Amino acid sequence: MPNKEVLLKVSNLKTYFPVKVPFRIGKRSVLKAVDDISLNLYKGETLGIVGESGSGKSTLGRTILKLVEPTDGEIIFEGQHLEKLKSKALQVHRNQMQMIFQDPFGSLNPRMRIEKIIEEPIKMHTTLTKSERKKRVVELIEKVGLSEEALKKLPHEFSGGQRQRIGIARALAINPKLIIADEPVSALDVSIQSQVLNLLLDLQDEFELTYLFISHDLSVIKHISDRVAVMYLGRIVEIATKDSLYANPLHPYTKALLSAIPVVNFDQKREEIPITGELPSPVDPPVGCAFHQRCPFAMEKCKQNRPLLKEVNDQQQVACFLYEEKEKKENTVSSMVQV
Amino acid sequence: MRKYAKNINLILGSLILFVFLGMMVVSFFYTPYDVNSMDIPNKLQEPSSKHIFGTDEFGRDIFSRILKGSQTAFIVGALTVTIGVFFGVLIGGIAGYVGGWIDEIFMRFMDALMAFPGIILALMLVAVFGPGIINTSIALGIIAIPSIARVTRSGFVQQKEAEYVTASKLIGVQSYKIMFKHILPNISSQIIVAASIAFAIAMLAEAALSYLGLGVQPPDPSWGRMLKDAQAYLIASPWYTYAPGGAITLLVLGLYLLSNAIRDMMDPRSNS
Known part of the structure; x- marks a missing residue:
């Protein structure tokens, strides 16, 4: 990272939508599209947001631009709180942020x-x-x-x-500073995709733009991003620099995603992580870790408590108890040694 | 061009409309006989080379009165559509774009208006405000509002989710500009179709009101009133009814054909 100046800070952002439950008068559920997300976006970088459809990545982008009202949390752009601002006051700051849309x-x-x-x-x-x-x-x-x-x-x-x-x-x-690109190339042919991506990269250099790049395509994200955040069911499960994420994914979901990319070289043996089942409904997300039903490493703890994003090394943050366990063990070992 | 040439509705519809429009324009400058000059000795004559549609019970030339009557038909139609489209687009646009309880209130009000049989409501309004071209048009215009409001509303509901609208919001374009500069042109074809049907209905309703004696007042010629007057002489001189009845039928038919043709042409599914 050239400089670590924070352009956009999102903390504990939640976007819930009320949904009517059929046949049950009066009962309302909430769809948790964005569920307690915190992230920093540094000046001049590209943060890729990757996740399957329904993971809330588009809603995250739209909430940051306040096209969707956040339920809770803070959006701080250049030191200015946006979450409470309305129309004109908001527009002054929103001019610094623009969006590129999916459907051309x-x-x-x-x-x-x-x-x-x-x-x-x-x-x-x-x-x-x-x-x-x-x-x-x-x-x-x-x-x-x-x-x-x-x-x-x-x-x-x-x-x-x-x-x-x-x-x-x-x-x-x-002349915006931040551009939120919501699946800007997913509707295009592969040959055109790279042209548009390279155009975006050129423009970033020329105008010192910061991108929040939303995509479900791991190779597109790899091409354009400096850092990558992996979303699952409205939450960030892992956020890391591109190189460490692709070389050494930590969260079981990230591992599974990356192992699903087809490879040309068959000699290269890879760890394959099968995941079963479907993305659970964001209306009634599972208690505990959202991924525990599909996770091959799920523990008892995962069904009850929700793991928080924790720094594992200086380049990677992950929300998974597997790594907290390790950390704890190391801690206890070291404390024992001290004693 | 070939695609349009195939479209029989368009050709027939516009042909009929242009003939009547031509008649209306001509009637401002020229009619074969004076529209209101009576000639009692020559009353109720059969069509002849002197009077191609015959004469009425006062000996007035029916052809001249049909020509002059087209003015009434078009004025009432145009005024009605203007009122209906103006308020219909406004109400439907706001209801569709804003949504929520404003939508509910506006559209339930439109439903209430629609629940009245149109002609009864027109009768009521004309009875209160008095007959005449302007009052008739206002009454018919009010009746035309709900159908245009509905079409407009559904168009706005559909378009407001489009990403080009989101893009404009993001730039900070004011809501009224998004509504009328961005969305409205994209649903103009639906509104044109609704308006041309409203035009045809207005002409029919004007004829009906005049037929009941509440629309255009004598001596101004109106096709509906002519039809009513002709009714008394139906057995003795049936040809008297042919001209006004035919004129109403033809013009309404032409408008319906044209609105169908416009709808087909504007439909993107039939286009590409």
Whole structure:
């Protein structure tokens, strides 16, 4: 990490949605989409958020941008608490944060010309004149690798990858510091994916952007991230630097995920961790560790207590009792030695 | 182009509409005979080369009155649709976009309005405010609101979840701008279809009201009123009913065909 200045700090963030239970009048359950998440995002880094569908990774992104109201917890962006701010006061800070969307077909208004789409944020938040705005729009569209002619067209005249570039241009229009990319390449062909990812990396260098990159694709995350957080059922189970996570996954879920990536080289023996069953419903998440029903190493303790994120080494934090046990044993050994 | 040429609804519908629109424009400058000048000796004549649709009970030229009557039909239709679309889009848009209890209140109110048979409500309003083109249009406009509000609401409910709306919210675009600059153009085709049906219904309702003597007042020619007057001479001179009845039927048919054609054309599933 070049510098360790915290841009965004999220602590104990919870986003619960009320759900009606059918046939049971009056009873309401809560869907715990984001359940007690804390993380730091440092300036200039890319934090990848990976998890299967339903793990709450998109909701996390949307809650940070306050598109979804958090139930509890704190969102601190550049030292400013955002969780309680409303409309105008919020917008001042939100201008520093933009989003790139998953669906390149839904994220551009089909009835608006590209020029207008990219110009809109500039018009809203700067006092540039019409010709200055036009200049800025041309500059942006060229930055993302499209030509000026694209400006006069409508969204349906572009391919998925081109539309995603337009979405990126719109996100960059008012010089944000943080970009939350919600599965920006999952709707694209593999060949286009790498182009868009490399564009994002180039832009990061040029504009000193910080990314929160949400994806379910482990190889995409590996390509773009500096650090990776693995989410399971609304919680972060492991957060680590990319290299240590991919080389030495600690949490059984992370291990299972990584062992599921197909390999080309069959001689290379790998530890395979089978997990069975389905992702439990976030409406009634299991007591204790959310993963204990599917975990091959589950202990009695895991069914009762919820493990918290603990630092295992200076690059890795993991929420699993397996490592707490080890730590304790080491502690007791060392204390015995001392005695 | 070939796809449109195949569309018989579009061709027939717009042809009929253009003929009637042409008639209306012509009637501002020229009618074969003066619309209100009576010629009692020549009353109730059969269609002939002098009077192509014959004459009425006062000897007035029916063709001229049909021409002039198209003005009434279009004015009532246009006014009704304007009122209906304006308030319908406003109410439906707010209900669909805001949602929650505002949606409930607005839409239950629309349901209540819809529960009245339209013509009864129009009769009631005209009875209170008095007959005439403007009052008739206002009454019919109020009746047109719920159907347009419903179409608009469902469109807004569908579109407000789209990511381009989220993107605009994120930028901080004001809600009214998102509603009317971003979402509305995307559901305009549905509203156009609803409006063209409302137009046809308004013309029918105007004819019905005038037929009942509560719509357009004499001596202004109205197709509905002509039909009512013709009823008294149905046995002796049946051709008197043909022209106004035919005009109403044809124009309403044309509008329905056109609205069907627009719906088919705008439907993305049939398009690509």
